Amino acid sequence: MAEQVHEEKIARQLRRVTEALDSGVKAQASRLLAGLSAAEIGDLLESLPLPKRLAVWELVDPELDGDILVEVNDRVRDSLIGDMTEQELVAAVDELDLDDLADIFDDLPDAVTSTVLNSMDRQDRERLDRVLSYPEDSAGGLMDPDVLSVRPDVTLDVVLRYLRARGELPKVFDLLFVVDRSGRYLGGFKLADLLTRDPASSVADHMDRTMRTIPVNMPASEVAVEFEHLDLLSAPVTDAEHRLLGTITIDDVVDVIREEADHSLLTMAGLDEEDDMFEPAMRSAPKRWVWLAINLVTAFMAAGVLYLFEPTLDQIVATAVLFPVVMSMGGIAGTQTLTLMVRGMATGQVSAGNTTALLRKELAVGLMNGVVFALLVGLIAVLWYGKLKLGIVIAIAILLNLVAAALAGAIVPVALRRLSIDPALAGGVVLTTVTDIIGISAFVGLASIVLLAQ
Amino acid sequence: MAEQVHEEKIARQLRRVTEALDSGVKAQASRLLAGLSAAEIGDLLESLPLPKRLAVWELVDPELDGDILVEVNDRVRDSLIGDMTEQELVAAVDELDLDDLADIFDDLPDAVTSTVLNSMDRQDRERLDRVLSYPEDSAGGLMDPDVLSVRPDVTLDVVLRYLRARGELPKVFDLLFVVDRSGRYLGGFKLADLLTRDPASSVADHMDRTMRTIPVNMPASEVAVEFEHLDLLSAPVTDAEHRLLGTITIDDVVDVIREEADHSLLTMAGLDEEDDMFEPAMRSAPKRWVWLAINLVTAFMAAGVLYLFEPTLDQIVATAVLFPVVMSMGGIAGTQTLTLMVRGMATGQVSAGNTTALLRKELAVGLMNGVVFALLVGLIAVLWYGKLKLGIVIAIAILLNLVAAALAGAIVPVALRRLSIDPALAGGVVLTTVTDIIGISAFVGLASIVLLAQ
Numbered sequence: 001m002a003e004q005v006h007e008e009k010i011a012r013q014l015r016r017v018t019e020a021l022d023s024g025v026k027a028q029a030s031r032l033l034a035g036l037s038a039a040e041i042g043d044l045l046e047s048l049p050l051p052k053r054l055a056v057w058e059l060v061d062p063e064l065d066g067d068i069l070v071e072v073n074d075r076v077r078d079s080l081i082g083d084m085t086e087q088e089l090v091a092a093v094d095e096l097d098l099d100d101l102a103d104i105f106d107d108l109p110d111a112v113t114s115t116v117l118n119s120m121d122r123q124d125r126e127r128l129d130r131v132l133s134y135p136e137d138s139a140g141g142l143m144d145p146d147v148l149s150v151r152p153d154v155t156l157d158v159v160l161r162y163l164r165a166r167g168e169l170p171k172v173f174d175l176l177f178v179v180d181r182s183g184r185y186l187g188g189f190k191l192a193d194l195l196t197r198d199p200a201s202s203v204a205d206h207m208d209r210t211m212r213t214i215p216v217n218m219p220a221s222e223v224a225v226e227f228e229h230l231d232l233l234s235a236p237v238t239d240a241e242h243r244l245l246g247t248i249t250i251d252d253v254v255d256v257i258r259e260e261a262d263h264s265l266l267t268m269a270g271l272d273e274e275d276d277m278f279e280p281a282m283r284s285a286p287k288r289w290v291w292l293a294i295n296l297v298t299a300f301m302a303a304g305v306l307y308l309f310e311p312t313l314d315q316i317v318a319t320a321v322l323f324p325v326v327m328s329m330g331g332i333a334g335t336q337t338l339t340l341m342v343r344g345m346a347t348g349q350v351s352a353g354n355t356t357a358l359l360r361k362e363l364a365v366g367l368m369n370g371v372v373f374a375l376l377v378g379l380i381a382v383l384w385y386g387k388l389k390l391g392i393v394i395a396i397a398i399l400l401n402l403v404a405a406a407l408a409g410a411i412v413p414v415a416l417r418r419l420s421i422d423p424a425l426a427g428g429v430v431l432t433t434v435t436d437i438i439g440i441s442a443f444v445g446l447a448s449i450v451l452l453a454q
Numbered sequence: 455m456a457e458q459v460h461e462e463k464i465a466r467q468l469r470r471v472t473e474a475l476d477s478g479v480k481a482q483a484s485r486l487l488a489g490l491s492a493a494e495i496g497d498l499l500e501s502l503p504l505p506k507r508l509a510v511w512e513l514v515d516p517e518l519d520g521d522i523l524v525e526v527n528d529r530v531r532d533s534l535i536g537d538m539t540e541q542e543l544v545a546a547v548d549e550l551d552l553d554d555l556a557d558i559f560d561d562l563p564d565a566v567t568s569t570v571l572n573s574m575d576r577q578d579r580e581r582l583d584r585v586l587s588y589p590e591d592s593a594g595g596l597m598d599p600d601v602l603s604v605r606p607d608v609t610l611d612v613v614l615r616y617l618r619a620r621g622e623l624p625k626v627f628d629l630l631f632v633v634d635r636s637g638r639y640l641g642g643f644k645l646a647d648l649l650t651r652d653p654a655s656s657v658a659d660h661m662d663r664t665m666r667t668i669p670v671n672m673p674a675s676e677v678a679v680e681f682e683h684l685d686l687l688s689a690p691v692t693d694a695e696h697r698l699l700g701t702i703t704i705d706d707v708v709d710v711i712r713e714e715a716d717h718s719l720l721t722m723a724g725l726d727e728e729d730d731m732f733e734p735a736m737r738s739a740p741k742r743w744v745w746l747a748i749n750l751v752t753a754f755m756a757a758g759v760l761y762l763f764e765p766t767l768d769q770i771v772a773t774a775v776l777f778p779v780v781m782s783m784g785g786i787a788g789t790q791t792l793t794l795m796v797r798g799m800a801t802g803q804v805s806a807g808n809t810t811a812l813l814r815k816e817l818a819v820g821l822m823n824g825v826v827f828a829l830l831v832g833l834i835a836v837l838w839y840g841k842l843k844l845g846i847v848i849a850i851a852i853l854l855n856l857v858a859a860a861l862a863g864a865i866v867p868v869a870l871r872r873l874s875i876d877p878a879l880a881g882g883v884v885l886t887t888v889t890d891i892i893g894i895s896a897f898v899g900l901a902s903i904v905l906l907a908q
Contacts, residue, residue: 010803039684047805164649169645173645192623195618222462226463251685257715281821281822284819285823292783299778313775324756328753332746336724338723340723344501349500350731352465352469354501365739
């Protein structure tokens with residue numbers, strides 16, 4: 001295919017590696033891969049069909065294997081793990097940070113996890129257990145239990161000398177966490193204070209005791225909101241007794257934000273963000289059955305309503321030609337309201353406090369657009385079929401359906417959430433069922449009364 | 455409304471502030487607001503209908519006004535600016551960082567911008583001009599031109615003493631940027647090296663010359679991918695001559711990622727992420743006309759095809775009852791493929807290098823699911839109407855439409871992009887037009903041939 005004017009980085013890397021593989025020059029492909037980070041190679045692997053993916057995987061520097069396994073999504077990880085020996089897997093995951101290891105722990109074969117656990121010291125094993133004991137999408141599941149903490153009574157000079165002796169810093173280092181002897185969190189101590197305050201003063205002199213902490217059971221989506229709201233780079237995670245359990249850093253939060261976004265978009269189409277884009281059709285096709293089957297049920301419900309009005313469809317064929325217009329306008333208008341609600345609910349901006357106001361506004365929009373498009377569609381119908389009554393009937397149906405669409409678009413997601421059903425997943429189905437049935441009943445039903453009565 | 459089990463932070467803040475306002479105790483509302491960050495108040499303002507929004511805005515500490523204006527989306531910002539005097543606006547934006555000021559500069563009244571420009575020194579005015587000269591969604595538009603840079607020949611001790619004398623650090627400080635005398639970028643110097651290496655050694659001894667820089671014209675979405683791929687906290691922005699122009703920090707990138715995600719989701723429903731959720735219906739309704747009108751055209755195209763087959767609809771009313779099932783299954787199946795493609799194209803994971811492989815896989819999925827649902831729907835039709843031929847006709851139509859849906863779902867977004875049309879915006883419309891027309895033609899067309907020929 002022809003090149004686009006601007007080729008994105010991933011597209012470019014994909015093209016170059018694929019070209020190198022296709023021309024059979026493995027050394028060239030290896031050289032290209034050597035210049036890439038673990039996350040870049042992970043993205044590349046996700047973008048390749050299975051045979052090529054495994055060919056690239058063979059060429060990757062084994063040093064990066066562990067980090068790449070952490071980066072890729074669940075199904076792609078399965079495909080890579082399936083291609084590795086036990087020894088390779090142990091070597092790959094042995095050097096991972098505890099929070100990263102925890103992320104992929106459940107996907108590893110038992111033989112590998114037991115070898116890894118046996119090679120750990122007791123403290124690390126306990127820390128890993130702690131992270132694994134929290135849900136993956138909670139603060140506890142996100143946190144790194146390996147924290148650099150300081151006591152309040154040491155001087156800045158001691159801290160600086162300690163860091164120098166240690167020789168390395170945590171991957172994100174804007175804060176040090178201050179704890180008492182029993183591990184209770186006291187406050188945060190800013191890097192800026194470490195570097196600019198009197199080295200003879202103590203940590204307690206400068207630490208910020210008001211800094212908010214992240215409760216260990218906070219859902220990941222709220223952790224993300226907290227980081228965005230407070231422009232955090234790292235934050236302490238504490239339990240109910242205010243013990244410091246770990247830290248969450250911005251790089252993990254960025255992944256949460258990206259995954260959440262993918263989730264809303266894909267879930268609205270009945271897809272799963274952890275799926276492999278190139279999963280074999282034999283396994284991918286059945287995953288879409290549920291969604292298609294649910295839609296089939298709602299489509300047959302609409303057909304059932306049409307069946308009730310068969311005499312009308314039979315006698316006034318114009319209703320059969322035009323009712324899809326009524327259905328489709330309702331579906332589109334309702335989806336706009338629904339999408340606004342789903343987005344707002346995902347970010348927390350739509351809640352009990354403002355749904356009434358939003359409903360009122362969406363209803364007003366539905367009413368206004370209902371009038372506008374009722375007149376337009378009515379006019380077209382009159383011009384097309386030359387029947388004034390048909391035009392009036394379809395206009396009334398459009399108006400009713402657009403108002404119903406606004407109502408359903410605003411109420412359905414709130415009701416689903418109350419029932420603990422993901423509005424992104426089920427909202428569209430319930431909504432179009434409502435607008436289909438109201439659209440058909442209003443149009444073909446009215447037509448039965450007004451036109452057949454002639 | 456009843457409380458949910460888990461109330462999200464934004465929901466809680468919204469409820470409390472609304473309750474305080476409703477009960478008329480302004481002091482209480484002020485107290486609640488005093489505990490919130492600028493971004494939190496921004497989210498809150500976006501979540502309130504206009505009268506309450508302005509009531510809260512009056513109560514906000516003027517010190518935060520500028521930062522809040524930066525946080526809220528374009529239409530909400532307009533509503534807040536409209537409520538402020540020139541003096542208030544000048545005071546609000548006077549203390550903003552240059553990159554933040556640049557973000558909202560175009561939204562400010564001319565009188566305000568000229569006052570602000572006049573109060574700036576020449577260097578700042580030039581820097582602001584530079585940021586404003588790049589598109590908002592490019593590295594140049596994102597960067598902060600106010601960079602802390604060092605020369606390669608100074609010792610670490612000098613750097614540490616300089617920072618101490620300065621008394622504050624940049625908001626994200628994991629790197630210092632090393633430049634030569636003419637401002638050319640030489641490399642990055644890590645905080646870890648500053649803190650752990652010999653203070654008598656020079657910056658040049660430790661700086662990383664291989665660190666990638668961000669070209670000033672790189673699109674914001676790629677900047678975000680770069681930050682995610684390399685786990686960056688800050689990065690240098692350079693021009694073609696390798697001059698250091700500014701830095702981009704992770705907090706700005708997080709905003710880009712959130713906005714991009716909103717964009718894909720809302721654009722697929724023909725909405726705009728910069729809109730005010732509570733915009734008056736009079737202004738909100740017309741914005742949705744374009745989308746509804748486009749859909750109306752495609753709905754009438756489907757109706758036009760039905761019109762061609764009016765004799766069939768008239769004589770075999772079962773086709774009128776059942777064709778929405780064929781249309782709707784095609785639409786749903788195609789939307790699944792389309793959503794996968796739109797998501798992949800937004801992240802860069804779908805490109806010329808793998809569309810053929812993806813198309814092949816989606817086609818196989820469409821064929822498999824086509825067979826499964828063709829049999830199912832055919833069976834239901836036979837059971838319902840007791841006509842074997844009707845079942846065979848609808849089964850063939852479903853199969854054809856699901857294959858066409860897979861083809862269209864994969865090809866339409868690629869084609870739109872080649873034409874520089876946003877696939878998220880136009881993909882759904884083009885797709886359902888294709889599946890509607892193919893679905894109707896296949897089912898009602900076949901029915902004309904097979905059933906009317908009886």
